[in-house]
Amino acid sequence: MLQTSALAANFYDILVLLIFSLLTYILYFYICYFTRSSPLPGPIPLPIIGNVFSYPGDADKWAQQLQKKYGDIYEIYLGSARTVWLNRSDLVQKIMSTSSENHFRFRTIEHDGMNDLGMTTKGLFFNRIEEDALYHRKFFAKTIMTPQMGKDAVDFMQVAFNEMEFFLKDYGCFDESTEIDFAGWMHRLMFEIIIKLTTTSRVYALTNYYNSLNPSKKTLVPENEFLNTEKFVNSIKKFFDSWVFFLFTIKIMRGIPGIRRTRKKLLEEKNWYYKSVLEIVKMRRGQIEQSDRDSLSKDMLTQFLTVNTTKDVTKGISDEHYRESMSDEAIAGNMIEILGGGTVTTSNTICYIIHHVAHYPEVQQRIRQELDDVLGTDRDSKITFEDLNKLKYCEAVINEVSRIWPTVPINLRASTKPDVIGNHKFPANTQFVINQRGIHLHHQNWNNPLEFNPSRFLTDGESKVHKNAFLMFGGGVKKCPGRNLAMVEMKTMMALIYRKYDIVLVNHESIKYHYAFVRQCDEMKVKVRQRSA
Numbered sequence: 001m002l003q004t005s006a007l008a009a010n011f012y013d014i015l016v017l018l019i020f021s022l023l024t025y026i027l028y029f030y031i032c033y034f035t036r037s038s039p040l041p042g043p044i045p046l047p048i049i050g051n052v053f054s055y056p057g058d059a060d061k062w063a064q065q066l067q068k069k070y071g072d073i074y075e076i077y078l079g080s081a082r083t084v085w086l087n088r089s090d091l092v093q094k095i096m097s098t099s100s101e102n103h104f105r106f107r108t109i110e111h112d113g114m115n116d117l118g119m120t121t122k123g124l125f126f127n128r129i130e131e132d133a134l135y136h137r138k139f140f141a142k143t144i145m146t147p148q149m150g151k152d153a154v155d156f157m158q159v160a161f162n163e164m165e166f167f168l169k170d171y172g173c174f175d176e177s178t179e180i181d182f183a184g185w186m187h188r189l190m191f192e193i194i195i196k197l198t199t200t201s202r203v204y205a206l207t208n209y210y211n212s213l214n215p216s217k218k219t220l221v222p223e224n225e226f227l228n229t230e231k232f233v234n235s236i237k238k239f240f241d242s243w244v245f246f247l248f249t250i251k252i253m254r255g256i257p258g259i260r261r262t263r264k265k266l267l268e269e270k271n272w273y274y275k276s277v278l279e280i281v282k283m284r285r286g287q288i289e290q291s292d293r294d295s296l297s298k299d300m301l302t303q304f305l306t307v308n309t310t311k312d313v314t315k316g317i318s319d320e321h322y323r324e325s326m327s328d329e330a331i332a333g334n335m336i337e338i339l340g341g342g343t344v345t346t347s348n349t350i351c352y353i354i355h356h357v358a359h360y361p362e363v364q365q366r367i368r369q370e371l372d373d374v375l376g377t378d379r380d381s382k383i384t385f386e387d388l389n390k391l392k393y394c395e396a397v398i399n400e401v402s403r404i405w406p407t408v409p410i411n412l413r414a415s416t417k418p419d420v421i422g423n424h425k426f427p428a429n430t431q432f433v434i435n436q437r438g439i440h441l442h443h444q445n446w447n448n449p450l451e452f453n454p455s456r457f458l459t460d461g462e463s464k465v466h467k468n469a470f471l472m473f474g475g476g477v478k479k480c481p482g483r484n485l486a487m488v489e490m491k492t493m494m495a496l497i498y499r500k501y502d503i504v505l506v507n508h509e510s511i512k513y514h515y516a517f518v519r520q521c522d523e524m525k526v527k528v529r530q531r532s533a
């Protein structure tokens with residue numbers, strides 16, 4: 001009896017101590033919060049979890065809601081980390097500067113979520129080893145950014161598009177009643193293209209997709225490294241889902257049972273993707289070892305694999321810091337980002353172009369006029385890289401769709417030095433969130449910002465006036481290194497589609513998508529017809 005009451009007293013003491021500690025912590029938290037330097041408008045955070053309880057699962061929607069309520073600069077706490085959200089072009093000027101003095105060199109501050117996902121020591125996107133990331137970017141400059149890459153892309157896009165046409169015909173897609181998921185085909189097409197351009201391999205992603213839709217008609221696929229392209233394409237989509245999960249789900253929440261299961265699944269998926277790419281890297285290394293240097297292709301994967309070896313096919317990529325060859329793990333880390341970046345961004349943007357243009361017949365008419373003028377009236381003629389440079393209106397359409405409905409609506413940057421932005425002082429290691437869509441639709445930057453008007457991007461349009469008001473590819477030292485390739489791919493695709501086909505949307509109203517850092521089109525049902533006019 002005595003023991004029980006002693007236990008109860010102990011329990012009571014512990015409870016009081018816990019409550020006292022908790023209250024002290026809450027008091028301390030709010031004293032720090034209300035006396036913080038450079039306070040900005042924003043919702044009052046809760047201790048430990050900050051403002052994440054009001055995250056609606058879509059950072060783009062959240063950013064627009066918050067901008068309406070708190071203006072062009074506000075703060076949000078993700079857990080205990082303060083993040084500063086910027087919504088006007090002049091506020092991002094320093095971040096988007098191309099000067100070598102730009103100290104906004106990382107996407108995030110030290111981030112336990114991205115560490116958990118294994119992204120902060122590899123690749124480019126979230127790599128916090130600055131020298132590594134800068135070095136990896138050099139490979140883009142020597143491969144993806146070159147005019148030769150653009151030329152190869154135009155040529156191969158036409159081969160892959162012909163294959164897709166073949167399957168669509170066989171699928172009965174030109175019949176009055178057949179609907180196809182345009183997004184599904186685009187994801188496979190762009191995956192095929194980026195693999196071919198960066199590794200020289202063919203992987204037959206369209207054939208595999210066709211087989212998956214048509215189990216009775218198995219078309220044979222030649223032997224290749226990426227046999228399971230369906231799994232690859234789905235893993236790439238999940239890879240981007242995992243970015244958002246690990247960015248916005250704070251550590252303490254990742255331990256809660258249901259959420260812990262999601263974390264586990266996403267990690268498994270990412271690990272499958274990484275390991276599968278790693279196997280391909282190892283296989284290619286084995287092939288290179290058996291080959292003469294002169295017989296090697298100069299694709300991106302071969303450049304990664306041979307740099308600083310006796311079979312080096314790169315031209316001056318290595319620098320004073322990098323005298324070693326690149327490890328298979330580092331190469332796989334780069335490749336998963338390149339294949340991911342090269343697949344989901346362009347394929348989704350093409351879907352959004354089709355969706356928007358379908359609502360503006362006069363825009364479609366003008367696209368066709370330009371295509372007829374530049375490419376002639378033979379709708380099967382070969383398209384060249386030089387032709388694409390003349391497609392100024394098509395380029396304006398791509399830009400206008402991306403202004404109104406950017407595929408990457410929100411961007412991230414962390415400072416490495418103290419700085420002043422919008423008259424507010426921020427210490428080093430401040431996390432900034434750039435509301436790219438908010439900037440694209442800001443009335444201070446654009447006339448009638450909600451109006452869909454591609455002409456604003458023509459030479460005599462208004463777009464040249466506004467610095468940093470258009471951030472389709474981001475800007476500054478981390479600006480998208482795939483941008484030239486992406487523009488070539490999208491213009492080629494527009495030419496291939498609009499000169500020959502009418503695409504009829506099944507659902508005119510809304511786009512079925514979810515936010516995964518990239519806005520991912522989940523499905524876009526369309527009917528495809530031979531061009532009528």
Ligand code: HEM
Pocket residue numbers: 124125126137144194337338341342343345346349407408411412471472473474475476477478479480481482483485486
């Ligand atoms: C429509 C197509 C595309 C869009 C809208 C797009 C958009 C973007 C944006 C907004 C960023 C962030 C830039 C910044 O932080 O300032 C980015 C980064 C990046 N993109 Fe793209 N991108 C596209 C195509 C591509 C392609 C085709 C590739 C690869 C072949 C690619 C690879 C990358 C990589 C590796 C980064 C990370 C750069 C770094 O962190 O240093 N992107 N992209």
